Amino acid sequence: MKVFPISVKESSLIQHNKEINMEYIMRALKISLILVVIALQGMGELMAQDGVIKVTLLGTGTPQLNPARMSYSTLIEAGDEVLMFDAGRAAMLQAKKSGANLKKLNKLFLTHLHSDHVIGIPDVWLTGFLAPAFRATPFQLWGPAGVKNLAAGLRQAYDFDVGIRIKQYGGKRAEGMEFDATQIHDGYVYESNGVKVTAFEVHHTGPNSAYGYKIEYNGRSVVLSGDTTYDENVIKYAKGVDLLVHQVGYAPEEALAKNQVVARIMSHHTQPKQVAKIFTVTQPKLAVFSHIVVFTEKGPDLSSDGEEKMMEVVRQTYDGPVVLGQDLMAFEVGDTVTQLQ
Numbered sequence: 001m002k003v004f005p006i007s008v009k010e011s012s013l014i015q016h017n018k019e020i021n022m023e024y025i026m027r028a029l030k031i032s033l034i035l036v037v038i039a040l041q042g043m044g045e046l047m048a049q050d051g052v053i054k055v056t057l058l059g060t061g062t063p064q065l066n067p068a069r070m071s072y073s074t075l076i077e078a079g080d081e082v083l084m085f086d087a088g089r090a091a092m093l094q095a096k097k098s099g100a101n102l103k104k105l106n107k108l109f110l111t112h113l114h115s116d117h118v119i120g121i122p123d124v125w126l127t128g129f130l131a132p133a134f135r136a137t138p139f140q141l142w143g144p145a146g147v148k149n150l151a152a153g154l155r156q157a158y159d160f161d162v163g164i165r166i167k168q169y170g171g172k173r174a175e176g177m178e179f180d181a182t183q184i185h186d187g188y189v190y191e192s193n194g195v196k197v198t199a200f201e202v203h204h205t206g207p208n209s210a211y212g213y214k215i216e217y218n219g220r221s222v223v224l225s226g227d228t229t230y231d232e233n234v235i236k237y238a239k240g241v242d243l244l245v246h247q248v249g250y251a252p253e254e255a256l257a258k259n260q261v262v263a264r265i266m267s268h269h270t271q272p273k274q275v276a277k278i279f280t281v282t283q284p285k286l287a288v289f290s291h292i293v294v295f296t297e298k299g300p301d302l303s304s305d306g307e308e309k310m311m312e313v314v315r316q317t318y319d320g321p322v323v324l325g326q327d328l329m330a331f332e333v334g335d336t337v338t339q340l341q
């Protein structure tokens with residue numbers, strides 16, 4: 001126990017001790033600083049590992065009722081962003097199955113307005129207002145000309161439900177029942193939390209009606225072709241991309257010759273040989289097929305036989321990595337592109 005005041009001798013001893021203590025403190029500080037630097041470097045590496053784009057194929061099919069392939073929808077998760085591209089049949093249910101954070105799912109980008117790309121919108125929009133998402137801000141929607149009409153029409157069609165919810169919840173929370181629709185054009189669409197979305201026009205149903213998307217985050221990139229015929233614009237945006245998700249339409253030569261309807265349908269899509277050329281020119285780290293349209297001369301071919309034949313045609317002229325997409329297949333785009341499931 002120390003009693004104050006203290007003697008001179010004691011005082012000089014304390015001064016000496018103080019110097020020793022300062023030395024210890026400085027040494028401890030240096031060590032702490034080194035540890036903090038090491039820890040920050042570690043975190044930097046961790047953050048770099050976190051800075052990946054996860055791509056989940058929610059639906060890989062067409063308008064055809066095929067329990068094995070829901071109609072087209074793709075989910076992109078990057079950092080804080082959860083972005084859906086097209087909302088085909090069962091898109092919301094597939095998003096739930098994928099394990100994505102549905103609380104963050106309030107942004108939908110449409111490639112075009114064919115029914116198989118928009119039929120799932122009411123579920124994503126309306127269910128997103130309820131548990132577990134509890135969206136309290138307008139549902140954001142981007143798409144080609146007609147997207148505002150689509151949003152207004154859906155809002156009107158579901159007016160009964162929307163009216164009840166607004167009455168129940170009122171105030172700011174009720175805003176979650178509304179749409180915030182924006183018409184896209186070739187070029188910049190959206191940027192937030194380091195995630196950038198660019199649209200590029202493609203040929204499918206006429207001018208200004210169909211788009212592909214490029215998604216960039218942390219130096220990584222993904223391109224979704226959307227529905228399109230062979231299009232140089234896809235090549236322009238997909239050159240050197242990490243992951244290229246491309247649609248494909250395939251019917252055997254005799255089906256194209258014998259059935260005009262099949263030939264017409266195929267004229268709106270990219271043929272396997274053409275996709276092989278796109279992959280060869282763009283050289284993605286990984287190419288994946290989604291929105292797989294296969295016909296025989298009798299009509300839609302929902303068996304896997306046609307798909308395998310389609311892949312054979314692609315492989316005749318493209319020997320790079322290519323995957324036939326399946327519903328809920330997921331990919332991680334980091335330094336490399338990994339198929340997760």
Ligand SMILES: [Zn+2]
Pocket residue numbers: 112114204227
């Ligand atoms: Zn279409």
